[in-house]
Amino acid sequence: MSATELTTRKARERAGVPDGQPLLSVQDLTLHYPIRGGIVSRQTGTVRAVDGVSFDVFPGETLGIVGESGCGKSTTGRAIIRLENPTSGAVVFEGRDLAGLNTRELRRVRLDLQMVFQDPYSSLNPQKRIGDLLAEPLLAHRRASRKVAGERVTEMLDRVGLSAQFKGRYPHELSGGQRQRVGIARALMLDPTLLVLDEPVSALDVSIQAQVLNLLRDLQTELGLTYVFISHGLGAVRYISDRIVVMYLGKVMEVATTADLFAGPRHPYTETLLDAYPAPNPHQRGRERIVVEGDVPNAAKPPSGCVFHTRCPFAREKCRTEEPRLTGGAQGGSHAFACHFPLGEAA
Amino acid sequence: MGSLLQVRGLRTEFGSDAGSAVAVDEVSFDLDRGETICLVGESGSGKSVTALSIMGLLPRNGRVTDGEIRFDDVSLLDLSEPEMRENRGNSLAMIFQEPMTSLNPVLTIGDQLTEGMLLHLGLSRQDAAKRAVELLELVGVPRAEQIVRDYPHRLSGGMRQRVMIAMALSCSPALLVADEPTTALDVTIQAQILALMKRLAAASQTATILITHDLGVVAEMADKVAVMYAGQVVEEADVFELFDHPRHPYTVGLMKSIPHLGADDDARLESIPGSVPALANMPSGCRFQDRCPSVMDRCRAERPDLLETSTTGKHLVRCFLYSGEQAAVRDETTTAVAS
Numbered sequence: 001m002s003a004t005e006l007t008t009r010k011a012r013e014r015a016g017v018p019d020g021q022p023l024l025s026v027q028d029l030t031l032h033y034p035i036r037g038g039i040v041s042r043q044t045g046t047v048r049a050v051d052g053v054s055f056d057v058f059p060g061e062t063l064g065i066v067g068e069s070g071c072g073k074s075t076t077g078r079a080i081i082r083l084e085n086p087t088s089g090a091v092v093f094e095g096r097d098l099a100g101l102n103t104r105e106l107r108r109v110r111l112d113l114q115m116v117f118q119d120p121y122s123s124l125n126p127q128k129r130i131g132d133l134l135a136e137p138l139l140a141h142r143r144a145s146r147k148v149a150g151e152r153v154t155e156m157l158d159r160v161g162l163s164a165q166f167k168g169r170y171p172h173e174l175s176g177g178q179r180q181r182v183g184i185a186r187a188l189m190l191d192p193t194l195l196v197l198d199e200p201v202s203a204l205d206v207s208i209q210a211q212v213l214n215l216l217r218d219l220q221t222e223l224g225l226t227y228v229f230i231s232h233g234l235g236a237v238r239y240i241s242d243r244i245v246v247m248y249l250g251k252v253m254e255v256a257t258t259a260d261l262f263a264g265p266r267h268p269y270t271e272t273l274l275d276a277y278p279a280p281n282p283h284q285r286g287r288e289r290i291v292v293e294g295d296v297p298n299a300a301k302p303p304s305g306c307v308f309h310t311r312c313p314f315a316r317e318k319c320r321t322e323e324p325r326l327t328g329g330a331q332g333g334s335h336a337f338a339c340h341f342p343l344g345e346a347a
Numbered sequence: 348m349g350s351l352l353q354v355r356g357l358r359t360e361f362g363s364d365a366g367s368a369v370a371v372d373e374v375s376f377d378l379d380r381g382e383t384i385c386l387v388g389e390s391g392s393g394k395s396v397t398a399l400s401i402m403g404l405l406p407r408n409g410r411v412t413d414g415e416i417r418f419d420d421v422s423l424l425d426l427s428e429p430e431m432r433e434n435r436g437n438s439l440a441m442i443f444q445e446p447m448t449s450l451n452p453v454l455t456i457g458d459q460l461t462e463g464m465l466l467h468l469g470l471s472r473q474d475a476a477k478r479a480v481e482l483l484e485l486v487g488v489p490r491a492e493q494i495v496r497d498y499p500h501r502l503s504g505g506m507r508q509r510v511m512i513a514m515a516l517s518c519s520p521a522l523l524v525a526d527e528p529t530t531a532l533d534v535t536i537q538a539q540i541l542a543l544m545k546r547l548a549a550a551s552q553t554a555t556i557l558i559t560h561d562l563g564v565v566a567e568m569a570d571k572v573a574v575m576y577a578g579q580v581v582e583e584a585d586v587f588e589l590f591d592h593p594r595h596p597y598t599v600g601l602m603k604s605i606p607h608l609g610a611d612d613d614a615r616l617e618s619i620p621g622s623v624p625a626l627a628n629m630p631s632g633c634r635f636q637d638r639c640p641s642v643m644d645r646c647r648a649e650r651p652d653l654l655e656t657s658t659t660g661k662h663l664v665r666c667f668l669y670s671g672e673q674a675a676v677r678d679e680t681t682t683a684v685a686s
Binding site for chain 2: 068069175176177178205206207208209210211213214217232234235236238239262272273274275276277278279280281282283284285291292293294295296
């Protein structure tokens with residue numbers, strides 16, 4: 001049995017999810033923010049931050065979500081752990097729709113569902129020592145006595161590669177990489193089954209990024225964790241993800257296994273994203289690539305038809321008028337894309 | 348006449364209550380017209396401080412305490428502040444990572460673009476205004492005639508960075524210093540800005556110092572590269588030479604730790620253990636010793652110098668692993684001089 005299969009089995013058993021069923025299923029998720037203006041704060045428009053997003057996450061896998069700023073990837077992540085209330089759509093976790101739960105039930109489910117942020121510094125109370133910060137979730141949820149909590153903290157620090165000495169330190173005494181290790185440790189204190197990681201390595205130096213990415217990989221295998229890994233950094237997403245969702249302007253453009261996506265992207269947006277990424281190899285300078293012009297349109301006034309048509313080098317009349325559906329099935333390993341004229345097909 | 352810019356043995360210190368800390372030490376490099384050098388390194392490597400030292404823009408507690416900076420055969424460190432101000436925005440220009448913090452929010456784009464031209468080029472208000480529109484068009488800002496009347500907050504990040512580039516280029520500088528100019532931008536916008544910078548540098552023969560932490564950007568833009576670590580240049584070479592044959596253990600580690608798109612799928616990323624030593628706490632000997640996989644006794648006792656390792660081309664390395672090559676180069680040069 002391979003390491004991946006072991007992780008899958010461990011994750012499935014821990015979450016009590018039947019074979020072949022997703023741990024998390026995001027269904028037609030929509031998040032609209034009102035824009036208010038004028039002296040009486042009348043609603044003058046709507047920002048469509050997330051607009052009909054669907055995907056499944058299976059036990060033990062890492063699902064990457066990539067896209068540029070404003071594509072809705074972080075908002076999707078926040079909606080999964082209910083930091084935002086969706087306008088419509090469902091987030092089904094461990095077989096239950098989170099929208100249907102009362103406060104008490106939601107509080108319980110949330111223990112299994114944790115988030116790691118880009119800048120752990122802003123989520124760590126600067127006046128508390130690392131040891132207390134890590135023990136806090138256990139004590140608050142009455143999961144352990146003070147003594148047992150202390151032991152668990154030592155154990156968790158060791159897991160994330162920090163010595164027990166760190167218990168007595170304050171967040172400002174730590175480097176960025178060490179702080180992110182603490183952020184991960186804190187998220188793991190309550191034995192969650194799913195971690196939503198929002199740009200967890202983007203603020204770190206390259207050599208430290210590699211340390212944290214490797215740590216996340218190891219923890220996943222050891223603990224049977226399932227990850228939703230949100231990032232604009234294609235390199236990191238490729239390294240850690242089994243499958244990848246590409247988002248643009250609140251919508252899913254393409255979903256595929258990591259290997260399929262990089263070997264043959266079908267959506268022109270995915271292709272431009274891959275092409276824009278500067279390869280760390282000067283011999284590839286002259287390579288042929290699609291460069292898009294212009295900026296991402298305003299999410300309050302998304303283009304008609306396909307939202308990418310204003311920047312797509314292959315856009316035709318149909319793209320301006322008719323919105324393409326995500327076809328190919330968003331489930332499992334299959335390759336899905338929302339494009340009328342996908343790449344790699346004779347026109 | 349030598350290169351356009353010559354930096355020799357630059358040392359910059361910052362004073363604080365606890366004493367002074369050396370942020371940049373023994374930094375040397377040359378730059379010709381039309382050439383782009385990338386200073387690459389992680390946070391705290393001293394790449395930005397090097398740039399600010401050249402521009403004369405160090406914060407009040409910072410001071411260049413040793414070395415020389417010659418620009419167009421003038422020693423910049425000997426110039427008075429008014430003379431430096433005359434150079435900045437004229438023959439020396441700089442762009443920063445976050446354009447919003449360097450654009451004045453209460454002045455229109457047009458006002459800010461013309462300011463330098465009125466001051467340095469002695470253009471009339473009308474000519475400067477006309478040139479501002481031309482510059483915006485040159486850097487690919489659409490609806491330039493409208494944009495000159497807009498305020499910075501109305502523009503997207505990519506557009507603001509284009510405006511900054513237009514401003515930097517308004518007086519046709521001989522040297523452009525760009526400090527992480529695309530780090531805050533999305534990758535598709537970054538590709539546009541990099542292509543623009545490349546085109547403009549080639550057209551105007553502007554020399555560019557590009558500061559970045561991204562080896563992808565280095566591979567895309569540089570003619571030559573100086574890799575910095577803990578305030579020093581640890582390796583300098585032509586961009587192809589550096590990527591094909593990295594020599595310093597830090598450079599090698601850095602290249603192995605990038606999760607790039609062409610990498611092997613299942614290969615584990617190699618990471619450099621530990622982190623950069625604090626300025627106040629620099630180890631004696633080589634500054635990379637505690638993180639280096641090839642560390643030797645000598646590295647803890649002596650400080651390595653940045654020396655030539657190649658007899659055929661330029662490839663400087665600050666590492667005792669190459670003392671054999673460095674000695675061979677030295678012998679050859681001595682023989683050549685003697686004969």
